[in-house]
Amino acid sequence: MLGLWAAGLGLVLAIGFGIAALQRREAATHPEATLPDGTLLVVEGLTFGPRHELRFEPEFWTALKSALPAPWHRFTGPPLRPRLTDSNDRGDRAGGLWLSRWDPVAGKFLSLDSDLRVQTVTQGGLVFDVGGSSMYGQGERAGRFVSGLVLDGRADTLRMRLSRGDWKADLAMPNPRHGEQFETWEAGLLPRTNLVKGFEMVLHGLRDHGPAKEPLWMPQFEILKEGRPAGEWFSTHWFFLDPTGNQGYRGLPESEPTWKVRILARPTSKFPFSTDQRFSLGRIRLPGPGEFLVLSPGPDWTNAGLHAVVITGPGSFGFTDGRNTMARPPGDSLIPGWTSFMSSQQWSLQWGSAEPAAHLLLGSPRSGARLMPDSQGKDLVLVARCADGSLATSSGGNNSMMSDGQVHRRMVSFSFAAGEKPQPYDLELAVSEVFTAEWLVASPLCR
DSSP states (O other), X not given: OHHHHHHHHHHHHHXXXXXXXXXXXXXXXXXXXXXXXXXXXXXXEEEESSSOEEOSSOHHHHHHHHHSOGGGHHHHOOOOOOEEOOOOSSOTTXXXXXXXXXXXXTTEEEOOOTTXXXXXXXXXXXXXXXXXXXXXEETTEEEEEEEEEOOOTXXXXXXXXXXXXXXXXXXXXXXXXXXXXXXXXXXXXXSEEEEETTEEEEEEEEXXXXXXXXXOEEEEEEEEETTEEOGGGEEEEEEEEOTTSOEEXXXXXXXXXXXXXXXXXXXXXXXXXXXXGEEEXXXXXXXXXXXXXXXXXXXXXXXXXXXXXXEEOSEEXXXXXXXXXXXXXSOTTOOXXXXXXXXSSOXXXXXXXXXXXXXXXXXXXXXXXXXXXXXXXXXXEEEEEOTTSOEEOEEEEEEEEEEOSSOEEEEEEEEEOTTOOSOEEEEEEEEEEOEEEEEEEXXXXXX
């Protein structure tokens, strides 16, 4: 029996040492660059998909080490769990880059600042900035996950440029998707009109507004209602997509002959919402500097999912568990704006702005109108109308979401334009749908 245990232990150790050696050989192929302080910036991996996972060892080996007694880990090493990021909406095949910073003197991983600039470079020399980054991991390995990569998907080698201040490094790595068969898209002729919910969205073409090696292509389009211009009712933004999974707002690699143009049009407070789309908050006076209002919900508000409304003037404000803890006019110590939503009974808010703002605390509605948008394709719009019928300018943002299983909660803040006077406004809310249109167009780089 002892011999069997010894043989089993030997097999486990052999597998462990073999995998460790394989990992060392694999790590040697990962590109790295030396930062000015002597630490190493290492590319840990490149992953694709709406949800990214980076494993530092095969999954079966992690499971095996997890089942072994802890003392055995001094021979096999501890189980290295995968590092996950949240789902993103950049396409099913969007690429993500995993970076870490290693200190060879101290023999440990260090934090990686967010001021690191990451760019991808195509075979033709076009340069694209990434979409964003977030921290991942802790303890034995941590770093920064960079999302929104625009990659030359059909190339055998991927090139990247890293920089911070005066420091710059160009790296290359094998394309893990080289040789993959991608879809073929056929471009249509322009101009072309898409009908979306009674509106005509017309794409006329693409125009370049950027320098030669850092293009900024912008779609030339218009929105019509029964043939008349209606663009002022919307705020718009766009993306370009290709069959390899790229998505970017500046353009795409020159290796893709066909791009997909996706335009999102979001109704603003100028949109002619119908009566059944509007929900009245009543006539409210915007507070002055350092002043605020907390409006308690009535039955109609509660049924619609509105728990409270906080109106702040210019300045810095703090609320903890629904009680005011700070209210001061604008000054040098103006705090940055952010919000949080604890529960329907207890909520917290920290906010600083040079303009008045309205903060809405939302939850699941009981009945009647729904003020809690139930999908990503819907927006909440604040309409502020002056006594003379004119509209005040407001913009949404600073959304925070919470969920405790069955109940979903949300806080949304709307900022009024600078210079809006502290006068009474008729405030209304409207839940609107996002208007989306797509076209397949010939790449302007492949003419």
